[in-house]
Amino acid sequence: MSELMDQLRLEGHVRIYAAGERPAPVEHALRMLQRDLETVLGAQPEIVTTLGEAQMVIRLAEEADHCPQRPEAYGYRSSQDGDNVQLHIIGYDELGIVYGILEFTRRYLGIQPFWYWMDQSIERRNKIVIPCENYDSSEAKVRYRGWFVNDEVCLIGWKEPYPPTREVWEPVFEALLRCGGNMVIPGTDLPKDGIHYTLAAEMGLWVTHHHAEPLGAEMFLRAFPGRMASYQQEPELFEQLWQEAINEQKGRKVLWVLSFRGQGDAPFWMNDPSFDTSEKRGAMISKVIRRQYEMIGSAVPDPVCCVALYGEISELYKGGYIDLPEDVIKIWADNGYGKMVSRRHNNLNYRVNALPAADDGGKHGVYYHVTFHDLQASNHLTLYPGPAGLLKQEIEHAFAARAHEYLLVNSGNIRQHVYSLDIMRELWLNGEINAELHLDLFVSSYYSSHHDELAALYRSYAEAAIPYGPNEDDLAGDEYYHHPARQIIGHWLQGKAGTPDSRLIWAVGDVPFAEQVKGFEERLAPGIRKWTEWLARCNEVLAKLEPGDQRRAIDQLRFHGELHLSGCEGFYWLSRAYGEFAAQRYPQAFVFASESLWSYRRGLAALRESEHGKWERFYQADWLTNIESTVHNVDTLRRFIRMFGDSPDFFLWYKAYLMPETEKYIYLENTHRNPLSDDELAERLKQHFTTNKECDSR
Incomplete structure (x- = not known):
């Protein structure tokens, strides 16, 4: 040369x-x-x-x-x-x-x-x-690798048009391609006339399907409202929908998902209870999958087919009740919290190994969550709470078990999950990762200075997470502070406090309701300390950064810590409020409910503050964690508590605790009956109780 x-x-x-x-x-x-x-x-x-x-x-x-x-x-x-x-x-x-x-x-x-x-x-x-x-270029470890843009409500609410337009989807697909991805499920149950599937194919990606929408077909009850969603009774109608989906997509690069679940991503026997044994259920799923496989094979040359062994289908397959075509890719799923075991179903958590046995031939792949939504403890708005080492351990272990033909990562809304998604990029390209070296490279790629301190924040983020159970993946995401909290409020205000809330057994056991609430309080208290310390370290680093890096670190680090701390404190004070209410100390319960409300409001303010520049409206559709709903629920609770002792004039607590002694006996009602607002009354009662040691702050 x-x-x-x-x-x-x-x-x-x-x-x-x-x-x-x-x-x-x-x-x-x-x-x-x-x-x-x-x-x-x-x-x-x-x-x-x-x-x-x-x-x-x-x-x-x-x-x-x-x-x-x-x-x-x-x-x-x-x-x-x-x-x-x-x-x-x-x-x-x-x-x-x-x-x-x-x-x-x-x-x-x-x-x-x-x-x-x-x-x-x-x-x-x-x-x-x-x-x-x-x-x-070197060859990627995983042949089919990509994202399931699931829990995509932020993408829905971000811009005004619905379904989301090219403006929303192009940055998603570009980032996936830049990560070396080649496969995508662009959203869940979005209107079929949206641009998402067309644009994904236009940009070169393989398109695949949600396990609840086999072959990408229309939901049965949406196409045929009022009919019985039973393949046994309506096979022609189901097959009509499958054939329409095949005809529409057969000219594209498609990974055809074969599956049979019920409407709304539930077991099909919820709609057809005659299937009351594992044998019957497995036989029907096997029959449907075989039929789907035949239909695709007659219309598409050399199709790539896969079966999602998710939820009940995994359990039936493991039990030997499902028979699959030999050349389909079998996709194994984690539990939503990053562990390759069966997922928790309400209060049942069997944690059955979710990887192929040594004698299970054919091709295998993985469906993996770095974000999840389950109405319990998952992370949706915040970064995956586990350490990078857990992601490394589970994916490398899956690869060692031959599950490396396919890797579909639940990517959520992208913005909040960048670090975890970058770890998955490294894994699907190279098959292994040095987590510490990757973190150093990640931080130096996006920040201009103070790399060691920023890396320490990313690393210690997982150390601050609340362990809510005995397993290494039992770490609380943002939904832990909101769904159980709203369940407690509903149970309480519906007058059911005399019985346990069955929806909370997974977290705090089948014990009396007061003990369930106390169980959350005991888990949350150390979480407040850990997240307070983490945020303090975060603020120290932020103060040293130049404006661009500082803004980035606020969005990618501090934002997450603030949602954890505000949620943790909000739920803690809610639990304390119930204890005071049960003891009939209603003014003190009112103060603690107010503390809860103020904490949750901080979380909502963090969402709004993060909607700067091009991110305006990004969290408008926070319908899953739904911090705003929690704020409204706690506000309702606080108003309810004020009924106990301050009603009907909403002046009695002011008179009892705040009015000067000399005024209590000479005031005229026509000039002293302007009730304080809930916030002002709570602030002043808090000060009174703290001064007089009638209201322990922790």
Whole structure:
């Protein structure tokens, strides 16, 4: 190689030549390349029509390139025409070209996979120097790898149009492609006329399906309202929906999910109780899956099919009640909390191993949650509460058990789960991860300084999480502070406090209701201390950061800690309020309920404060954790408590505790009956009780 070919210097208007026909995925990637070059160099690139005048060439690989002969492979080659040095980005196929382009922008322009979701500060440069060296991509550990954009309510509420438009979905799919992903379930039960499936295919992704929507078909009861959702009674109608789904998608890259669950993601026998044994249930699921498999095979050449062994289907398969076609990919699922065991069903938690047995042949894959929604203790708005080591342990163990053909990660709304998703990126590409080295690289990729201190915050985040049970994955996410709290309020106000709340047995046992509430209080108290200490360390680091890094750290670290601390305190004070109420100390219960309300309001304020710039409205559709609903519930509770002793004039507690002694006997009601607001009364009662040691603050 001559000296001239040692380096390629790009500056100003970069000239790009894209050879041959440009399919839609390549067009999308070219637009990303042009945008990234303009962002870094400050000048818009030019797409040229003559090969000789180009500095960058985008094309399919030729035989002479010796590019790896496998799907999605890519490489870099250099050539020289006179003084003009060219970089060739080559791909074995169209997705290989896409990956080659996006890796170029990461490697040489510094555009990180989650640049959009992390609000990365991208450095402007006068020139880019690229070594003229041949490079070939390595093969990913996992053949089919991607995201299930589930619990996507933030994406729904973020922009006004529904279903979400290109503006919402393009950054999602771009980030997935930048992570080396090639597969997606874009949302759950969104209208079929939305852009999500079309755009995913347009950008080069394989599309797959929710296990509750086999083959991507319309829900039976939505298509045929009022009919019995029973395959036994209505096989023609079910098969009509499946055939319509096959016809609509057969020209795309589809991973066909074969499954049979009931309406609304429940076991099908909930709609058809005649299936009352494991034998009957397994036989019906096997029959339906075989029929779906036959229908796809008759319409699609060499289809890729998979079966989600999720929930009851996993249990039936493990029990030997389900028979599957040999060449389908069997997908094993974690429990929603990152552990490869069966998930908890209400109060039942058998924790059966959810990986293939040594003698279970064929291909296997994994469906894995870094975010979850279960109305119990899952993380939805906040980062996965477990340590990176747990993610590493479970995924590497799954790979060792041969479950590496497929990895679908429940990615939620992307923004809150970037760190966990980046760990999964490393795992599905390389098959293993050095968690400490990865954390150092992650922090240095998105922050400009104080890397060690920021890494320590990410690391210690998991150490602050509340363990609510005996297992290593029993760590509280944000829903722990809200769903059980609202259940307690409902049980209390409905006059059911004389009996346990069966919905809380999973967390605090089948004990009297007062003991259930006390059980939460005892778990929450140390959580307040740990999250307070973590936030204090976080604030110390934030104070040292430049404005861009500080904003990023607030959104990606402090925001999560604030939701934990405010939720933890809110639930703690709610529990204390019940104790005081049960002891008929109603003013004290009113104060504690107010403390609860003020804490939960802080969490709601954190959501609003995080909706800055392009993130305006991002949490408007927080319908799952639903912090605003908790605020309303606790406010209702506080008003209820004030009825006990301060009603009907809502002046009695003021008179009893706050009015000067000399005034109590001479005041005139027509000038002293303006009731204090709930907040003002609570603040003043709190001060009175604290001063007089009538209201223990912890």
